[in-house]
Amino acid sequence: MANFDNDAAGRILAEEWAKAKIADHTWVVAYGGVMDKDGNTICRFIRPLTSALTQGAWVESRADDAT
Numbered sequence: 001m002a003n004f005d006n007d008a009a010g011r012i013l014a015e016e017w018a019k020a021k022i023a024d025h026t027w028v029v030a031y032g033g034v035m036d037k038d039g040n041t042i043c044r045f046i047r048p049l050t051s052a053l054t055q056g057a058w059v060e061s062r063a064d065d066a067t
Contacts, residue, residue, distance in 0.1 A: 003062040004033075004041040011041050017064060018043050028056055036060060 018032030
């Protein structure tokens with residue numbers, strides 16, 4: 001596990017990772033390369049809580065191995 005770097009390369013990596021997690025159906029919606037209130041590069045995503053994908057919760061992570 002590593003945190004995304006707080007530079008352009010880190011934001012690009014976070015965006016690519018978010019798109020990959022949507023493609024493999026781990027996450028319903030994801031935004032990568034955004035910054036939290038402290039200036040850290042994060043991914044913000046909805047993790048499904050039911051098999052029907054009718055409920056979920058927004059989660060934020062700086063780590064490149066969050067599921």
